[in-house]
Amino acid sequence: MLMEILVSLLILVGGAFALLGSVGLARLPDFFMRLHGPTKATTLGVGSVVLAALVHGGLGEEGGGLRELAITLFLFITAPVTAHLLSKAALAERRRQERTQKQS
Amino acid sequence: MSGFYRVLPQPVMSLLILGLWLILAPAPTLGQVLIGLILAIALPWATRGFWPDRPRLTNIGAALRLLAVFLADVIMANLVVARQILGPVGRLRPAFLEVPLDLRDPFVATLLGSIVSLTPGTVSAEIDRERWVLQVHVLHLEDSAEAVALIKARYEAPLRKVFRC
Amino acid sequence: MLTLALPVAIGMVALAMALNLWRLVQGPDLPDRILALDTLGINTIALVMLLGIALGSVVYFEAALIVAMMGFVGTVALCKFILSGDIIE
Incomplete structure (x- = not known):
């Protein structure tokens, strides 16, 4: 019973944060501002959903449990790398647009 | 000691590979442990030419303290960004x-950039390795001097203590 | 409790994916679309894990792991494409 409440709470919090990151992505006016939503909120949201799966799976299945943690760890390592590469790409794209504007 | 590093050039990575293999395996049988051990030794050895020299983790206590601060800040960051x-x-x-x-x-600069990306209202945009400047995008900036001082005191100083660099 | 929370959470993630799709179509630039695609991938992981909980199966874990890895590699490849397209960089 207690576990069920914990799992429910975790998936609700996770879903809310995943939605929040996407709202930020859709709503904010500038690319670099949009970058903030998905890198933080969505990563934590999905992390907490995966954690819920861990708590839930740890009850019924044998052996299961730690495997879900691998996904969370992977997401937390890759999210900053993705954000960093995207901002570098956006800066390059912006420089290129400025150059073509000057030429025309 | 040098012989140890010749067999296991990246001890931490070897441990990670073995741990990940056992976690992903359907059941931790003896055969799976053996395959994991072979991979944990063979993979770092085969890729040793690609890894840059990096500072060894020297201060475990400082690392754990930084991890605690970081995890608390990740949750705070999300409430603030929300x-x-x-x-x-x-x-x-x-x-x-x-x-x-x-x-x-x-390596430590990259680590700092990753930490900055996951904490309140900041995303690291570029690491300039000629001037050693970290370019950061802030979602809502109130005082730039205060923000710089916060990043330096909260994350850079502990990182330097962890890796002694 | 869980039977009530699961549809709500799945609905929230689905709405998030709809917003990602809107940003993917809307653009306006290439980096915006890549970011939208990456976020869509991360939300897919959440959806797959939620379905795994709902249907009581562990098979979904492998699917989620593969989506996570392919999403990351795809995003990095697309970013590299933009970066190397710039001759000055």
Whole structure:
């Protein structure tokens, strides 16, 4: 019973944060501002959903449990790398647009 | 000691490979442990030419303290960003910020950039390895000097203590 | 409790994916679309894990792991494409 409440709470919090990151992505006016939503909120949201799966799976299945943690760890390592590469790409794209504007 | 590093050039990575293999295996049988051990030794050895020299982790206590601060900040960061995203967008003042770094190690600088990306209202945009400046985008900037000092005191100083660089 | 929370959470993630799709179509630039695609991938992981909980199966874990890895590699490849397209960089 207690576990069920914990799992429910975790998936609700996770879903809310995943939605929040996407709202930020859709709503904010500038690319670099949009970058903030998905890198933080969505990563934590999905992390907490995966954690819920861990708590839930740890009850019924044998052996299961730690495997879900691998996904969370992977997401937390890759999210900053993705954000960093995207901002570098956006800066390059912006420089290129400025150059073509000057030429025309 | 040098013989140890010749067999296991990256002890931490070897441990990670073995751990990940056993976690992903359907059941931790003796055969799976053996395959994991072979991979944990063979993979770092086969890729040893690709890895840059990096500072060894020297201060475990400082590392654990930094991890605790970081995890607390990740949760705080999300609450702060949640309020900023749902609040009036026009009132946000986004800005680029240049953080001059004291550390001089590419690996530790990357680690700092990753930490900055996952904590309150900041995303690292570029690491300039000639001037050693970390370029950061801030979602809502109030005082740039204060923000720079916060990043340096909260994350850079502990990182330098962890890796002694 | 869980039977009530699961549809709500799945609905929230689905709405998030709809917003990602809107940003993917809307653009306006290439980096915006890549970011939208990456976020869509991360939300897919959440959806797959939620379905795994709902249907009581562990098979979904492998699917989620593969989506996570392919999403990351795809995003990095697309970013590299933009970066190397710039001759000055």
